[in-house]
Amino acid sequence: MDFLAKIYITLKESVLDPQGTAVTHALHTLHYRTVSDVRVGKYMEVTLSAASTEEASTLIRGMCDDLLTNPVIEKYTYELVEA
Amino acid sequence: MKCAVIQFPGSNCDVDALKAIEETTSQPVDLVWHTARDLSSYDLIVVPGGFSYGDYLRAGAIAKFAPAMKEVEKAAADGRFVLGICNGFQVLTESGLLEGALRRNDSLQFRCEMTELVVANHHTAFTRHYAVGERIVIPIAHGEGNYYADEQTLKKLKKHGQIVFRYAKEHNPNGSVDDIAGIVNERGNVLGMMPHPERAIHSRLGSADGRRLFTSILEVWGETHAAIQS
Numbered sequence: 001m002d003f004l005a006k007i008y009i010t011l012k013e014s015v016l017d018p019q020g021t022a023v024t025h026a027l028h029t030l031h032y033r034t035v036s037d038v039r040v041g042k043y044m045e046v047t048l049s050a051a052s053t054e055e056a057s058t059l060i061r062g063m064c065d066d067l068l069t070n071p072v073i074e075k076y077t078y079e080l081v082e083a
Numbered sequence: 084m085k086c087a088v089i090q091f092p093g094s095n096c097d098v099d100a101l102k103a104i105e106e107t108t109s110q111p112v113d114l115v116w117h118t119a120r121d122l123s124s125y126d127l128i129v130v131p132g133g134f135s136y137g138d139y140l141r142a143g144a145i146a147k148f149a150p151a152m153k154e155v156e157k158a159a160a161d162g163r164f165v166l167g168i169c170n171g172f173q174v175l176t177e178s179g180l181l182e183g184a185l186r187r188n189d190s191l192q193f194r195c196e197m198t199e200l201v202v203a204n205h206h207t208a209f210t211r212h213y214a215v216g217e218r219i220v221i222p223i224a225h226g227e228g229n230y231y232a233d234e235q236t237l238k239k240l241k242k243h244g245q246i247v248f249r250y251a252k253e254h255n256p257n258g259s260v261d262d263i264a265g266i267v268n269e270r271g272n273v274l275g276m277m278p279h280p281e282r283a284i285h286s287r288l289g290s291a292d293g294r295r296l297f298t299s300i301l302e303v304w305g306e307t308h309a310a311i312q313s
Binding site: 011014015016018019022067068070072073 | 140141144145148176177183184186187188189190191229231232233258
């Protein structure tokens with residue numbers, strides 16, 4: 001089966017996000033005054049083949065831990081859909 | 084002392100490192116490609132600055148899978164010397180040889196300037212020719228040098244004297260926690276630092292303060308080597 005994994009990577013809460021801070025300031029300058037915080041992350045789409053949803057899930061977690069994220073500063077969530 | 088400087092696609096401080104080692108220690112240095120599968124004969128391996136693999140994904144994230152990095156891990160495990168400068172430091176943290184991570188500078192700017200460092204530990208193989216608390220001038224050139232470690236890791240680094248260089252208090256250029264500019268592993272044979280000592284080996288370059296880092300390594304290597312022979 002073919003799967004599409006939608007992976008969302010963000011900095012851990014404990015890690016300051018200077019990009020997010022800069023974007024927050026820019027939004028305030030544009031008068032979006034109700035914005036209290038912005039966190040900038042990454043979004044990836046990985047297409048893969050696997051025998052089952054469980055196997056695809058295991059593979060995606062492996063990829064995230066090995067390469068796609070740095071667990072020292074980042075965390076991730078993902079959605080898996082049959083492609 | 085046999086030295087190697089690894090070249091990744093995108094390295095750009097490799098030749099500077101080679102020339103600096105030759106100039107300061109008169110020891111033989113080879114440039115080795117990232118595909119090298121045997122670096123067992125080298126006493127010092129330098130992971131140089133630059134933008135390995137275009138810094139794609141994260142700085143250093145893809146370089147850690149290069150065959151030569153397996154050899155760097157072996158060197159570290161053997162107690163041989165490993166020096167990661169700038170992108171090399173990022174590669175060493177990504178590969179887990181050093182703790183923590185390097186984030187985007189808090190200013191979001193690429194900073195290229197001379198910086199004042201304070202030597203925090205002079206009892207390492209890389210810093211014995213400096214005095215503790217000594218202020219030295221070494222240039223930086225990076226956009227992602229903002230060192231991060233969680234509280235627990237930071238405590239451990241302090242406890243084991245692993246923080247080797249700090250930016251002078253009022254001159255932290257990137258937002259690094261505890262003003263950290265360079266750290267060693269617990270064993271003390273792997274150093275990662277954002278500033279470029281290889282660019283500070285002659286007063287004509289603006290500073291000669293980087294020379295003693297290389298002469299320190301040579302002296303320590305010489306002592307170990309002599310001890311083995313006797």
